[in-house]
Amino acid sequence: MTSLKGKVALITGASSGIGAAVARHFASLGCIVSLVGRNEERLNAVGKDCQQWGLNSDQVLLQIAEMTNDSDLERIVDVTIKRFNRIDVLVNNAGVCVLKDFQNSTMDDYELVMNVNVRAVFYLSQLASPHLIKTKGTIVNVSSVVSKVSSGDVFFYSLSKYMLDKLTTNSAVELAPHGVRVNSVCPGIVHTPLFERNGVDWELAQAASVRHHPLGRHGEDTEVASTIAFLASDDSASITGHHLPIDGGRHCMPGKEIKGF
Numbered sequence: 675m676t677s678l679k680g681k682v683a684l685i686t687g688a689s690s691g692i693g694a695a696v697a698r699h700f701a702s703l704g705c706i707v708s709l710v711g712r713n714e715e716r717l718n719a720v721g722k723d724c725q726q727w728g729l730n731s732d733q734v735l736l737q738i739a740e741m742t743n744d745s746d747l748e749r750i751v752d753v754t755i756k757r758f759n760r761i762d763v764l765v766n767n768a769g770v771c772v773l774k775d776f777q778n779s780t781m782d783d784y785e786l787v788m789n790v791n792v793r794a795v796f797y798l799s800q801l802a803s804p805h806l807i808k809t810k811g812t813i814v815n816v817s818s819v820v821s822k823v824s825s826g827d828v829f830f831y832s833l834s835k836y837m838l839d840k841l842t843t844n845s846a847v848e849l850a851p852h853g854v855r856v857n858s859v860c861p862g863i864v865h866t867p868l869f870e871r872n873g874v875d876w877e878l879a880q881a882a883s884v885r886h887h888p889l890g891r892h893g894e895d896t897e898v899a900s901t902i903a904f905l906a907s908d909d910s911a912s913i914t915g916h917h918l919p920i921d922g923g924r925h926c927m928p929g930k931e932i933k934g935f
C-alpha cells in the first residue's frame with residue numbers, strides 16, 4: 675500500500691487501542707502522523723513506536739486534546755497544518771462507551787457519548803474539510819457493529835455509532851464532488867483497553883465474541899488498522915459512503931442481541 679507514503683494523517687484517540695494500532699501501521703507505511711490523545715505518557719509511547727516503525731521524529735506530531743473542547747479541535751487542525759502544511763487523511767477514532775441499557779442511561783451519559791462520538795467527529799471533519807479538499811483526501815470514521823445490531827447494554831453508544839454512520843453517508847455525498855471520500859469501519863469486539871475502562875473482564879468479552887461472532891473469535895486492533903489504511907489509501911479509490919464491518923460476521927446476525935458480558 676504505497677499510496678499512504680509521504681501523506682499526512684491526523685488520527686484521534688491515538689494514545690490507546692485501535693488508534694495506537696492505526697498510528698503504528700500508518701507509520702510502517704511511511705505515512706506522516708499527527709497523533710491526538712489525552713494521556714500524555716501513553717501518547718508519547720505511541721509516538722516512539724512510530725519512530726521504531728520507520729518515521730523520523732519530525733514526521734510525528736503529538737498533541738494533547740479533549741474531544742469535547744471545540745478550541746482543542748481547532749488547535750489540532752491548525753497545529754497540524756502549521757507543521758506539515760497539509761492533511762491527506764483524517765481518522766476519527768477517539769470514542770467513549772457507557773455500558774448502560776435504556777432504563778439506566780442518564781442525560782449526562784447522553785451528553786458525554788454524543789459529544790465525543792458524534793459532535794466532535796462532525797466538528798473536526800468540518801474543520802479539516804478545506805484541507806482535505808485541497809489534497810483530495812479521505813476521512814475514516816471508527817464506528818461499531820452496534821450501529822447495525824441491537825445492543826441494549828450500550829444504549830447511547832450504539833445510538834451514537836448509528837448517527838456516526840449517517841454522518842459518514844451524508845458527508846460522503848457532500849464531499850464527493852470535491853474528490854474527498856468518507857467511510858466508516860464497524861468493528862465487532864476488539865481486544866483493547868476499552869473493556870477495562872468500562873469495568874468489563876476481558877475474559878467475559880472474549881467468551882461473548884466466541885458466542886456471537888460467526889468466525890468464533892474477537893478481532894485484533896491490527897486487523898482494524900489495516901482495513902482503515904485500505905480505506906484511507908488509493909486502493910479504495912472508488913469506495914465512499916460505506917460502513918465496513920470488521921466483526922467476524924456479527925452484522926449477519928442482526929436479531930441476536932449481546933446482553934451481558
Ligand SMILES: NC(=O)c1ccc[n+]([C@@H]2O[C@H](COP(=O)([O-])OP(=O)(O)OC[C@H]3O[C@@H](n4cnc5c(N)ncnc54)[C@H](OP(=O)(O)O)[C@@H]3O)[C@@H](O)[C@H]2O)c1
Binds near residue numbers: 693713768864867868
Ligand atoms: N474495542 C472494541 O471492541 C471496539 C469495537 C467497535 C468500535 N470501537 C471503537 O473504536 C474506537 C477506539 O476504541 P478502543 O477500543 O481503541 O478504545 P480505547 O482503548 O479506550 O481508546 C479510546 C481512545 O479515545 C480517546 N478518547 C476517549 N474519550 C476522549 C475525549 N473525551 N477526548 C479525547 N480523547 C478521548 C482515548 O484517549 P486517552 O486514552 O488518552 O484518554 C483513547 O485514545 C472508539 O471509537 C470505539 O468506539 C471499539
